[in-house]
Every structure is written in structure tokens, then in C-alpha cells.
Amino acid sequence: MATYKFDISGMTCGGCAARAERALGGVAGVTSAAVNFANHTATVTAQGVPAHVVAAAAAEAGYPATLRAPEGEATLSEADEGPLRRSVWIAAVLTLPIFIIEMAGHAVPAVHHWIAGTFGLGAWWMVQFVLAGAVLAGPGRVFYRLGVPALLRGAPDMNSLVVLGASAAFGYSTVATFVPAVLPDGAVQVYFEAAAVIVTLILLGRLLEARAKGRSGAAISRLIGLRPDVVRVERDGAVADVPLADVVVGDIVHLSAGARVPVDGVVRQGAGVVDEAMLSGEPVPVEKAEGDPLTAGTINGTTALVMQAEAVGANTTLARIIDMVAEAQGARLPVQDLVNRITLWFVPAVMCIAALTVVVWMLVGSVPQALVAGVSVLIIACPCAMGLATPMSIMVGTGRAAELGVLFRRGDALQALAGVDVVAFDKTGTLTQGTPQVVARTLSDADLARVAALEAASTHPLAAAIVEAAGRDIGIAKDVQTVPGLGVTGRVDGARIVAGNAGMMAREGITITEISDTSDTPVYVAIDGVYAGYLGLRDPVKQDAALAVAGLSTGGMDVAMISGDTAQAAQAVASDLGITNVVADVRPDGKQQALAVLQTGGPVAFVGDGINDAPALAAADVGIAMGTGTDVAIEAADVVLMSGHPMGVMHAIEVSRATLRNIWQNLGWAFGYNVVLIPVAALGLLSPQLAALAMAASSVLVVTNALRLRLVGRKS
Known part of the structure; x- marks a missing residue:
């Protein structure tokens, strides 16, 4: 059984994710497949199936898959917003003249008459044809490149809806401009601005969405930023800077003051303090001396240290944390299965509704009314919001949990x-705390030192606490014997020492003359057969x-x-x-x-x-x-509290509840938006421009709402 992780390209809506998942899951030998639309990844578990076969199935469905290398989980891939940003600017510059003049002409009749009297409507329509055509052929080409093949495969997606809507508006306007005689009387109108505005607004929405989604990976970005790129390593008596990837187990690493610890290891020379807030969340630095462990990502204090590497690469604690966060962010909750089933059929259903809308308006209204209503239905539909509702909340919620020291190992x-x-x-x-301490005693210092000498030969947790309480000045014990479940005996400085619980004292025939605090674990002591006192131990x-x-x-x-x-x-x-x-x-x-x-x-x-x-x-x-x-x-x-503090349980439950609330808010908005506005568009109450604006805003709103989870657990 093997688990593959892929980067999936070509997905633009929740329906795409559902189809890609169905294609991956349909490969013989694949036992499970989960596609995450928010971060465009897929996790596939298969038996006896090579990765390239799985990837080929995704590519055949129109969603090319690139296998991630095992160490790729601890890297951050960010989408390049540059091309998208350029497309938005080009589309906006080309669309703005059409939009401003057309809207002004509708709002102020004088402007319309001025255009007719100067340029002439025919010439102005040709200008619009050129500008709108440039928008569709340039920035809007991405919709055709992805949407048309999806239509030909019989699996239309969000791009297909944009292609149909924009092409219908542009095609009708082109006919009205160049061959108006084929249209009925009163139907010679142009909607070039609708086609251009649709493409521009949807591109703008995708840019805003991409920026917001980029912020959702802030938790992993910060974790990855904890790894230094270069490490000072001592080899053959010389110290040199080497890339982090070249450090191997056993290397001697030199840490300057304030440097990030690059790998897991132990201190070999020096002493100082280390900031381990990334692990524990505690701002107080931890003292380190020879033999003490160091963890990758923590920060050395004001003194130089020399360490020996014991775990490198994907085996470090930091790498495992990053992998756990990435895995949790790519997880899918049970509710997502229902969402996927709906989004899979959403786009075809919208196309049917749009076609029905056009037919009805042709019967009860006019051709322009049928066109406007049909295009509005195609554009107002937003499967993106439904597809993003759950995974975006999971990404942000698990990322925030990681910042609070809570790692969800299972989604x-x-x-x-x-x-x-x-x-x-x-x-x-x-x-x-798991480390018992001596909190009460009636033994003298000399007798405590004798008992500590005896306990020094034991591995019992209580023994270590007694030795620590006595300090360094302890004697040497001889003839030490451990009595399981009772205690220990031996000789120190010639005296026979017995230390243990009440059962041990009874076994030795020694009478206990005092009773310890009932909340402590007592260790009673007898010297040469005479009761000498007790030690009260407690785990704080x-x-x-x-x-x-x-x-x-x-x-x-x-x-x-x-x-x-x-x-x-x-x-x-x-x-x-x-x-x-x-x-x-x-x-x-x-x-x-x-x-x-x-x-x-x-x-x-x-x-x-x-x-x-x-x-x-x-x-x-x-x-x-x-x-x-x-x-x-x-x-x-299922969940790991990195700090080891019980308050982490509170943080985990708080994040969990907030994330579930956020998911239901997003799903309520995404489904409610489509249920309400698709009929409104079908009734002809929305222009294509407003429909495009609403559709773009819908996805951005879902992503923005998910980003509110970054505030969970912050004190006002």
C-alpha cells in the first residue's frame, strides 16, 4: 500500500475537484482519493499501482497531476499571482472605455445622442467589438483554454459557464453589429460591455481569492521560515558553511548567538539558554548544558554552542510538525463528501436552467431579454464558493491551531x-509534571544523605526525587537490594538502611511512629532497625x-x-x-x-x-x-499538544468548534447564494454585469470569512 501526494492543476471550481477525485478514485487498485480544492492537492492511497498511472488518470480527466517528492511536504508552493494580476490590468484597461461610455449612455440620454451624432452607433459598436474581442482573446483566453475542453469532455466546469455566457453576449452583439438584418425587429442591440465586464470581474475575483488563499498558508510559511538555509558545520577540523540539506547525522554544528538551531541534536560544548517558544509556546528561554537536547527551529540565546546532529531532514521534529500541519490542512471532513456530490452536478444543472430560461423568455418576451436572462444565469452560479467552503476553513483553522501549539494529526x-x-x-x-519531588520530611540532613546514597542505585522515579533533594553530598551504598513493590535496603557508612512504604516497614518489623500527609506518597526510613522518619513525595x-x-x-x-x-x-x-x-x-x-x-x-x-x-x-x-x-x-x-500544557486541550476544542461554525457559515452562504440568486437571474432581474460582480464577490466572501479563524484564541 502506497500513499501518493500530487499537485493538481486546471481546477477552477468545486466541480473540478469532484471530477478530479472521481477520476483518481476510479483507477483500479486505488483504495482512496481525496482532492483539496483550496490548496490544489490530492492524496491517493493505492495498492500495486505506480504513481504515473494515477497521474495519467487525472490528466486524462483534464487535471494534470504532478507527484510530490517525499521531502516536498516540507516545502511551500505559492501560486504566482503575476500573470493573473497582469491579466486583470489588461482586461480592466480594455473594458473601462466600453463600460463607462455604455453606462453613461444608458443613464444620460444626451451622451447616447452625442455618440450617435458624432461617431455613429455603427462605428462605436465596431470599437466595442475590437475592445471586447481583445479582452476575450487576451486575458479571457484562459477560460476558453480550460472551459472548451471541459465542455467537449461532457464535464463542464466554472470556466465553461463563463465561456458560454461571454460568448453568447459577444456572439449576439457581433451579429447585431455586422449582419443586423438576420435579427427580428427591435432585437438589434449589443452587449459587448457585458462580455468584457464578465471576464474582467471574474478575473478580479480570482485574483482577490488567490491573495486571500495565500494568507491561509501563513502557518506553514512561518514554520518553514524557522529553518536556516545555511549551517556552520565542522568537518576535518575546519568549520565551513554548508546548505541545510547537506547536514548529516553525526555532524558537529556551530551555533552562533541568536542563530536558529538547524537540526535536532544535543549540546556538545558550551552552556546557555534557548528560546523554545515554537515548541512550547512559553516565552521563557530554557537553560541548556552539555548533553541537553536541541530542537530544529528553536533559537540559540546569547552564547555560542556546539551541537552534534542526531536527526536531519524529514526526521527532525520541525519537519514532522510541518508535515502534520500540511496533512491536516489537506484533510477532508465527512461533510465534504456531500458537497462534492452536489458540485459534481451543479454546473450541468445550471446549464439546463439557463437553456430553459432562454426558451421561456423567447416564448414570453424578446430575444434580448432571453439573452440577458440566460447569460445572467450562467454567470451568477458559483460552484467555487461551495468548493471552497470546507477546505478553506480547515486550512486556516488547522494553521491557527498549529500556532497555538495544537497539531491535528487526523482531519x-x-x-x-x-x-x-x-x-x-x-x-x-x-x-x-510527571517528576515527583520531596515536599515534606522529618529526616535529618545526614540521614537524608544516607537514604539518597541508597536510592542512587535505584531506577525508580521516587528514587531520583530523593537523590535530587539530598544534593551532591551523598555517601556510597553497599549491598543494595530492591524489594519489588515495597522498597530498598542496603548499607551506608556501616549502618543498615531500610527505605520504603508501610509494607516494607511491616516486613522489617519496624513500627511507624508518625503518619504522613495523606496527599503525599510516603517513603519511611529505618536505620539499624530503628524508625528514623519519613519523606513525603508529590508529583506537582x-x-x-x-x-x-x-x-x-x-x-x-x-x-x-x-x-x-x-x-x-x-x-x-x-x-x-x-x-x-x-x-x-x-x-x-x-x-x-x-x-x-x-x-x-x-x-x-x-x-x-x-x-x-x-x-x-x-x-x-x-x-x-x-x-x-x-x-x-x-x-x-489524533491530536498532539506540542507544549505539553493542559490548556492546549482548551485551545484544541476552541479551534475545533470555531472551525465547524465557520464551515457551516460558509456552506450556508454558498448554497443560499446560489439557491436565491439563480432564480432571480432567471426572472431577468439581474444584468450580466451585476451577476459577474456577485459571483466574484461570493468566493471572496467565503475565503475572507475563513480567514477570521486566524483570530481564534487571541486575547483582546
Whole structure:
């Protein structure tokens, strides 16, 4: 099974995207095909089918496909607006004289009489013929180049509608100008300005749309901008500048103050601070010393560092982030399937309505009325707005989410997250920092140092906290033995040390003479068989955890905790955060079972970070992984919070809900616009010029509304 990504050209409306998708999906061996009209890309999954065969199917349908190289996902392709901008200016210069004089002639009869008395209507019509013909043959040639083949294939698109409308107006006017005798009395009129204005306004609309769509890729643009073009690499004792693409794993990289970190690696020489806001969203720089990790895209502080590359190219964290954002922006929500089915038949339906309009007006009105109404129907229809409604919102919404540190790994999660009723959190590493600390003790400093010497030989997380609390001045332990689930024993400075839980003390026959705070995890200590005191350890709650839980509750969601920790420890954290629904002391499969119980009440999002959370992340309606967690958890999740902060869940849900609202607004406008204005045009209440203006404005309005999502999460 292979997944191909293509750049698709020749698409100008939602109907084009639907036809291209149908052509790609019709290739034998293709299991899925999704075409994104907003960024003109296609993602195809196929088994045993070469990429060139898939591309040939798209080309045969009229939409040439170019395969993206694997590393191409981490690049930014921008449409060149230059040719389109030139076409708009040329069309405007040629159209303006016709439009101004014709409109002035209609509004002020004196102007019409002046033209008739000086140039003569015949001569003026010939001037219009030349100018309008130049518009159609020059800037408007693109519509004919794409629209006519589409008509000949029996798959008309937006270009076909423009071709039919503009050609009808121009052709009728040409007959009226050069062979007026073939027309009925009273039907000798020209509509050259309509043909020229149609082309000019639609080109202008496409230019505005292209500019707005370009802004939707700002998130990826900024991410790509985090990669330096040149890297200072030390090879064979000499330091030289090399292109980023030439850096390989193991290279020694020199970072000057303020430089971007080019690849993932570790510090080999020097110490300083690094701005990791692109990962965590936190403005406070992080201290780095020898052995500490560095991530591509972060910014070195005021001191020079030397690092060794450990991941380069597509394997860096930044490249994976860019790929995830690009994949999310190209995703298609379930609602898009319905839109595609409608847009596929939209243009043929409009052509039928236009033909019927002409026939009816020929019967009840005049030839000019039939022409105007028919052309207006062809031009007012806007499948572009329908085709852009969903993908534009997804592009902007997922881009904004990335700026907030939220990566949607699967597109359908964007829709599913908006409908969750319950958010269930893992405790350790998700709501808490995941690194226990000594918060209380009755041991003396000397005894703490002895216990730390004993714990230094252990790999238990609590052991590391005890060693850190004691500092550097600890002794050397001998005869260390670990008792699983209970504690550890050994000898330090000749004394026998026992450290562990209450069960360990009972095993050794030692009486505990004090009770620790119930919210702490106690480590009791005995020296030479005599109780010496205890250490109280606690995994501190993350700074924004309480704020995130309160915000979710205020937003109408139930918050639960599912933890593998003891009921005592889990309940203590839950009480601090205001969580009442707690399931504790469960194994990984138990988390999955607890999740299933919650899902009986509605869709559930699960937030976790560890390997033991992977089954629950995969089983949840939406799995949300902390970016600071394990790779296994991230791979099992639908959404990744790069910062590792619980508030990221709030941001993810906020973006999801705002994006879904935006999609429905766009679809409501796009469908409502066509449903209302096509009948208005058929009734002869719209001129072709106004129809062209409305059609161009419709797509621009959809794109502009989608761009409002860039404001989500900003504090006023």
C-alpha cells in the first residue's frame, strides 16, 4: 500500500475537484482519493499501482497531476499571482472605455445622442467589438483554454459557464453589429460591455481569492521560515558553511548567538539558554548544558554552542510538525463528501436552467431579454464558493491551531472534537509534571544523605526525587537490594538502611511512629532497625491544569481522571483541580474499560502522554497526546499538544468548534447564494454585469470569512 501526494492543476471550481477525485478514485487498485480544492492537492492511497498511472488518470480527466517528492511536504508552493494580476490590468484597461461610455449612455440620454451624432452607433459598436474581442482573446483566453475542453469532455466546469455566457453576449452583439438584418425587429442591440465586464470581474475575483488563499498558508510559511538555509558545520577540523540539506547525522554544528538551531541534536560544548517558544509556546528561554537536547527551529540565546546532529531532514521534529500541519490542512471532513456530490452536478444543472430560461423568455418576451436572462444565469452560479467552503476553513483553522501549539494529526478529529461531551485526563505527566519531588520530611540532613546514597542505585522515579533533594553530598551504598513493590535496603557508612512504604516497614518489623500527609506518597526510613522518619513525595500539578479543568467545565463538558496511580494519590490531585469523576489504580486495559463506560454517555476525548495511555488514546473518540510524552502515545493520538500544557486541550476544542461554525457559515452562504440568486437571474432581474460582480464577490466572501479563524484564541 502506497500513499501518493500530487499537485493538481486546471481546477477552477468545486466541480473540478469532484471530477478530479472521481477520476483518481476510479483507477483500479486505488483504495482512496481525496482532492483539496483550496490548496490544489490530492492524496491517493493505492495498492500495486505506480504513481504515473494515477497521474495519467487525472490528466486524462483534464487535471494534470504532478507527484510530490517525499521531502516536498516540507516545502511551500505559492501560486504566482503575476500573470493573473497582469491579466486583470489588461482586461480592466480594455473594458473601462466600453463600460463607462455604455453606462453613461444608458443613464444620460444626451451622451447616447452625442455618440450617435458624432461617431455613429455603427462605428462605436465596431470599437466595442475590437475592445471586447481583445479582452476575450487576451486575458479571457484562459477560460476558453480550460472551459472548451471541459465542455467537449461532457464535464463542464466554472470556466465553461463563463465561456458560454461571454460568448453568447459577444456572439449576439457581433451579429447585431455586422449582419443586423438576420435579427427580428427591435432585437438589434449589443452587449459587448457585458462580455468584457464578465471576464474582467471574474478575473478580479480570482485574483482577490488567490491573495486571500495565500494568507491561509501563513502557518506553514512561518514554520518553514524557522529553518536556516545555511549551517556552520565542522568537518576535518575546519568549520565551513554548508546548505541545510547537506547536514548529516553525526555532524558537529556551530551555533552562533541568536542563530536558529538547524537540526535536532544535543549540546556538545558550551552552556546557555534557548528560546523554545515554537515548541512550547512559553516565552521563557530554557537553560541548556552539555548533553541537553536541541530542537530544529528553536533559537540559540546569547552564547555560542556546539551541537552534534542526531536527526536531519524529514526526521527532525520541525519537519514532522510541518508535515502534520500540511496533512491536516489537506484533510477532508465527512461533510465534504456531500458537497462534492452536489458540485459534481451543479454546473450541468445550471446549464439546463439557463437553456430553459432562454426558451421561456423567447416564448414570453424578446430575444434580448432571453439573452440577458440566460447569460445572467450562467454567470451568477458559483460552484467555487461551495468548493471552497470546507477546505478553506480547515486550512486556516488547522494553521491557527498549529500556532497555538495544537497539531491535528487526523482531519476528522477536527470535526469530532467539536462534539465531545467528556474530557478524560491521565494524571501523571498530563495533569501533573510527571517528576515527583520531596515536599515534606522529618529526616535529618545526614540521614537524608544516607537514604539518597541508597536510592542512587535505584531506577525508580521516587528514587531520583530523593537523590535530587539530598544534593551532591551523598555517601556510597553497599549491598543494595530492591524489594519489588515495597522498597530498598542496603548499607551506608556501616549502618543498615531500610527505605520504603508501610509494607516494607511491616516486613522489617519496624513500627511507624508518625503518619504522613495523606496527599503525599510516603517513603519511611529505618536505620539499624530503628524508625528514623519519613519523606513525603508529590508529583506537582502543572501550573495551568486547574485553569484548563475549570475552563472545560465552564464550556459545558464533564471532566474525568483515569489514572494508574493509587486511589489516594489520584484523589489528592483530583481534589486540587476540582475533578469529581475519578477512576484510579487501573492498568492500561483498565483505562480502556473505564473509557468505554464514559463513552456510553457521549463522545469522549482522552488526554495522555505515556506508553500505557496508547490503548486509551486509540480507543477514545478523540485521542489527545502531550507532545512532551512518548512517541507511542503521539502515534496513537489524533491530536498532539506540542507544549505539553493542559490548556492546549482548551485551545484544541476552541479551534475545533470555531472551525465547524465557520464551515457551516460558509456552506450556508454558498448554497443560499446560489439557491436565491439563480432564480432571480432567471426572472431577468439581474444584468450580466451585476451577476459577474456577485459571483466574484461570493468566493471572496467565503475565503475572507475563513480567514477570521486566524483570530481564534487571541486575547483582546
